[in-house]
Amino acid sequence: MNPTVTNAIDLDSPDDVALADRMKAGRERIIAELRKAIVGQDDVVGEVLLTLFVGGNSLIVGVPGLAKTLLIHTLARVLELKFSRIQFTPDLMPSDITGTDIIQEDPATGRRQMVFAPGPIFANIVLADEINRTPPKTQSALLEAMQEHRVTIQGRTYQLDEPFYSSRRRIRSSSKARIRCRRPSSIASCSTS
Numbered sequence: 001m002n003p004t005v006t007n008a009i010d011l012d013s014p015d016d017v018a019l020a021d022r023m024k025a026g027r028e029r030i031i032a033e034l035r036k037a038i039v040g041q042d043d044v045v046g047e048v049l050l051t052l053f054v055g056g057n058s059l060i061v062g063v064p065g066l067a068k069t070l071l072i073h074t075l076a077r078v079l080e081l082k083f084s085r086i087q088f089t090p091d092l093m094p095s096d097i098t099g100t101d102i103i104q105e106d107p108a109t110g111r112r113q114m115v116f117a118p119g120p121i122f123a124n125i126v127l128a129d130e131i132n133r134t135p136p137k138t139q140s141a142l143l144e145a146m147q148e149h150r151v152t153i154q155g156r157t158y159q160l161d162e163p164f165y166s167s168r169r170r171i172r173s174s175s176k177a178r179i180r181c182r183r184p185s186s187i188a189s190c191s192t193s
Helices: 014-035 042-053 068-078 094-098 141-148 174-180
Strands: 057-062 083-087 099-105 112-118 125-129 150-153 156-159 165-171 188-191
Touching: 014 042, 014 068, 042 057, 042 068, 042 165, 057 068, 068 083, 068 125, 068 165, 094 099, 094 141, 094 150, 099 150, 112 156, 125 141, 141 150, 141 165
Parallel strands: 057 165, 083 125, 125 165
Antiparallel strands: 057 188, 099 112, 150 156
């Protein structure tokens, strides 16, 4: 017996069982609501919920038309969380994601001051759409938010509201999809990092 372990975990305690039952019932209610908009993607829905529940992030990959964007937007609506969608383009800059300081004039005094304008990363659920279309420098703007749930802009750190969940969506061309995708329901590759 390990002398450093003094308290055993009792998985059969009434409090733990009640918590597990509430979590299971909540998950089933979420899935029931998602099924009203998402049909035939049960495996993907389960994987996305798993990454959300464990505080992770997900990468959803597939050909157009498999309801990837609809899934993440509907999840935010069902959970009543703030949602934002970032359309990644070749000219997107990191500050377009994180936000930036802007000069704002006080109408009463005429005095100008720098004010932080938060970017779309300041939401609970962020969909980074077509992330493979933008340069790595811009993609890296998401990394701190995904790992630390905060962003640093010009030396100042801003905490993101919890829960924070990002889902990146990458488009595959139809020719590649035929080679790589064995079935349409296998569009999610999830990680907890």
